[in-house]
Amino acid sequence: MFAIVLGMLIVICGVLFLRMHAFLALFFGALVVAAVTASHSISDSALNHVTATITQASGQRLLLGDVGEDLAKKPGAFYVVPNASASVPPTLVWVDAFIEEDGTAIAMLSQADSVDSWTGGQLVPESKYTQAKQLAGSSPINRVAAALGKTFEKIGILIAMASIIGQCLLVSGAAERIVTGIRNALGERWTTLAFVISSFVLAIPVFFDTVFFLMLPLAQAMARRTGKDYLKYVLSIIVGGSLAHSLVPPTPGPLFVAAELNVSIGAMVIGGIGVGIWGVIAGYFYMLWANRTWQIPLRVEASTSTDSISSPDAINQNMPGFWFSILPVIVPVLLLGLKTFHQTMGGGPDGPLGEIWDSTVSFLGDKNIALSLGAILALLILITRPAMTWAGLAGSVQKALSEGGVVVLITCAGGAFGEMIRQTNVGETIAHALPASVGGVGLLVTAFLITVAIRVIQGSSTVAMITAIGIVVPVANQMGLPFHPVYLALAIGCGSKPLPWMNDSGFWVISRMSGFTEKETLKTFTVLLTIMGVVSFLATLVFAMVLPLV
Template sequence: MIAILLGMLIVLCGVLFLRLHAFLALFFGALVVAAATAPEAISDSTLQHSTASISEVSGNHLVLANVGKDLGSKPGAYYLVDASDKTGQNLGPMLIWVERFDKEDNETAAYLGEPLPGDVSIGKAWLVSQSKYDQASKLSGSSAINRVASSLGKTFEKIGLLIAMASIIGQCLLSSGSAERIVLGIRQALGERWTTLAFVISSFVLAIPVFFDTVFFLMLPLAQAMARRTGRDYLKYVMAIIVGGTLAHSLVPPTPGPLFVATELDVSIGEMVMGGIGVGIWGVIAGYVYMLWANRTWQIPLRITGAAEAAGSEWSEKDELPSFTISILPVFVPIVLLAMKTVYEAVTEGNAGGEVAIVDVVISFLGDKNIALSLGAVLAMLTLVGKPEMTWIGLGKSVQKALADGGVVVLITCAGGAFGEMIRQTNIGATIAESLPTSAGGMGLLVTAFLITLIIRVIQGSATVAMITAIGIVVPVANQIGLPFHPVYLALAIGCGSKPLPWMNDSGFWVISRMSGFTERETLQTFSVLLTIMGIVSFLATLVFAMFLPMV
C-alpha cells in the first residue's frame, strides 16, 4: 500500500507541481511502484485466478475447491504448491500430470496419471498449471525496469495502432472539410439547438458495440469542427460525447467489463442491456446537466494544435465541401464493421463452421478494431486527395503530422497502462478481499460492491479491470448470503463503481486530455468530475430499482 501511495504521489506532484511531461511522471511512478513490490506479491497477482485449492486427496483423485476462472480444464502438467506460499518454497513445488477434469454437482475433481507418493503430505495446497506457474516465477524474478517496459509494450499492442489510425482519420476529416460537411448535415436535420443532444444520443448508441475510446476518436473531429464554425461551446461538444459514451462502456454489453460481470452472475445479455440502459439514462441526464453548467462556468477554447491545425482556413462555400456520403464513410465504415462482428458473434455463438467458415474468417478480419480503423484511415485519406489542389506530397505531410501528434498520445497512454499494471502486480485486490466483511446483506452488498469497484478503479485506473477484479471479490459473498433482488442489480452496481474519480493513471484520461487539447487541470475538473457524478447518480438509480423493483 505504501508503494501505491508513493507512486500516486509522484504522478500527481510531477504533473501538477513540477510540470513534468505526463509520460515521464507516469513512467517514474510506475518504476517506483515496481521496485517496491515484493516478488511474492507479483507471483500472487499473476496466479490470482489460475489456481484451485485441494480439499481432499484419494489416491489419484483430487477434489478441488475455489477453482479459479483461468485454471483451465485441459489435461497436462500441473504443479502442487503450498497455499501459503505460491512460489512453492515449502512444497517443492511438486510436478504432477493431470489426465482429466470432471465436474459434477458443483464439485470439480482432477484425476492424476498416477497416485501421489504415500509419504507426501500436501496439507493446504494449490493446483496450478505448469505454464502459469512458470509465467509467475519468471515475472516475479524480473527487474522493475523490465516489467515496466513489458507493460508499456503490452499497452501499445492494445491501443497503439488504434490511436495512430484514429489520428489520421481525424486530421483528414478536418483538412478535407468532411467533418464540417457532417456537422452541416446534423445541423440541417436537427437544428443547431439540438446538436449537443444528437452527440449524446449518438455516442451512447455507438458505445454499445464499439469501445468508448474508439467512439471518442471518431466523434471528436465533429466536435472540433462545430466549435470552429460556431466559435464557442467547445467544452460542451466534447463533454456531450463523453456523457453519451462512457456509461455504455461499463453498463451495456458487449464491451468486456459488463459482459464478464454478467456472465459471472449468470445474468443474460438481454437483461444486462436493458438494466444498463435503464439505470444509465439517469446518469446521462445528470451528466448532461453538469455539462451545461460546466460550459457556462469554464470557457475552454478550441486550441488549434495537432489535427485541428491541419484543418486550415474555414470553407466559405457549402459547395466546396465533399458530399455528405463521402464525408461520413471514414466514420461510418469502421463502426459498421465493428458492430457487424459483434452481432455476428452474438448470433453464431462460435458455432459457425463448414459452408460458412469463410464468412466467419472474413467478418472476424474486417471486424477487428485495428483493421476497421485502418480502412477508415484509407477512406479519410481519399477524401483529402479529392480536395482541390491537394498533392500526394501534401497528403504525406498531413499524415506525417497526424502520426507525430498521435505518437505523443500513444506514449502517455502506454505509460498510464504500465502504471496501472504495476499497481495490479502489488496484489491490491487480495488485500481488499481479506478485509471485506462476509456479513453484508441486501442493499449493503450493493454499496459494498460499488465501493470496492470504486477503490480498485481509483488505485489502478482501468474501469474494465476494476469490474473484473471486483466481481471475483463480491461473488463469494453473494453466494453466501443470497440476494433479495435480481443479480443484474449487483452487476450494475459494479459497473457504476467503475466510473467515479478517473485521474492520471487512467489511459482514457490522457486520451481525452491530449486529443481534446485540455490541460490536466481542465481534464480533472471536467472529465473526472463528470464521470464521478454520472457513476454516483446511476448507482443511486440502481439502489432505487433494486428496492422497489427487485424482480425476484
C-alpha cells in the same frame, strides 16, 4: 498496499506539482511499484484463478476446492505447492484425469509418494507455475517494459488510426460539414441539439479539446447572430462531446479500459452510447436551466462568420458531401457493432456459406481492421479535396501520428503502471477486506468512487481511468462479476467526469477559449460534467441489474 500508495503519490505529485509529463509520471510510478513489490506477491498474482486448493489428499485422489475459473481440468503435469506451514518444497506430479463426485472436483494422480503435507496446499499447472516463477525473478525494468509492449499490442494501432481519422476530417472540412449538415437538417430552431449531436459524433474519433476548438467558432457566430444564448451554445458542445470522450472508443480512456477488461470494442461503443445518452439528456436540461438563470455575454470575437453558418450553398461548394464526410466515423462503428451482434447470436448458419460469413465478419469486425478502414476512407476524403497534393496528405498523416504517438506513450505507460499494481496482488487484499455483502453493484460503486477521487486529485480524466483500472481489475478478478464486464468499464468512464476544476487542462480550455471567468466555468462546466457523470453512472447501475448480459 505500501507499493500502491507510493506509486500513486509519484503519479499524482508528478503531474500536479512537478508539472511532469504524464508519460514520465506513470513510467516512474510503475518502476517504483515494480521495485518494491515482493517476489511472492508477483507469483501469487500470476497464479490467480489457475490454481485449486487441496482439501483432502488420500493416495492417488486429491479432493479440490476453490477451483480457479481459468484452471484447465485436463491431464498433464502439475505442481503441488504445500502451504507455508508444511516447510516442504513443491512436488511435480502427473494428473491422469479430473472427475466429479457429488459436486466435488477430484484430481486422479498417476502415482503418489507422500501426501501427508498436501492438504491445504495448491494444485498448479506446471507451465503456469514456471511462468510465475520466471516473472517473479525478472528485474523491475523488464517487467515494466514487457507491460508497455503488452499494452501497445492492445491499443497502439487503434490510437494511430483514430488520430489519422480525426486529422483528415479536420483538414478536409469533413468535420465542419458533419456539423453544418446536422444543423441544416434539424433547422435553426434546433441549433443547440444539432451542436450536441455533432459534438457527440465528432468526439468518437476526435479528442474533445479538438472538437471544442472546431465547434466554438460556430457557437460564437450563432451568438453574434441571435444576440443571446451564448452559454447555451457553448454548453451544447460540452454536453455532446464530453461523455463520448470517456465512454466511447477509440478515444484512449475507454479504449484502454475496455482492453484491460477484455471487453470488445463493439460492446464498449454500444454500452457507452446506451448509458451516455442519459447523461446527455440530463446535461441538456441543465444547459437550458443554466442559460435561463445566468446571462453570460460573448466576450470574444467569433472566428467564423455568420455567412459560413447560414449558407448551405457555400457549404456544398467548399466541403465534401455529408454522407461521404461521415463514412470514416460510422463504418468502423457499424463493423464493430456487426461483429458484436454476430457473436451474440452465436454465429452464422451452418455449412460452407456460414463459414465464409463467419470469417468475413470476424475479419472486418476486428477492431484494428475496422479502424484501419475508417482511416483509409478519411484519407480518400482528404486526397480528393481540391488543391490537395500527396505532399499535403503526407504532412497531415505525419502530424496525426506525431500527436497520436504521445497518446500511445501515455496510455502504454498507464498500462504498465496498472500491471505493476496488479502484480502486488492487491486484488486479493482488497477483496478480502471488503465486506462479504459487497457484490457486483458494490464493486461498481467502488470503481466509480475510486475514479472520481483520482480525477479530482490530479485532474486528467484519462489518467484517472488508467490508474483506477489497475486497482479495480484485480478486485473484480478475485470477487467475480454477476454481469458483463462492460458495466465495470462504463462505471470507471462515468467516474472520470465529475468535479473538474482548476487542475484539469480541459477546465482552462473551456474558460479561456469561451471567455468565461473561473467562477462562471465552475458553476456551468464543472456542475454540468458532474451531473452528466452521476446520471450516466446511475444508468449503468440500472442496466447492470436489469440487463446483466451474463
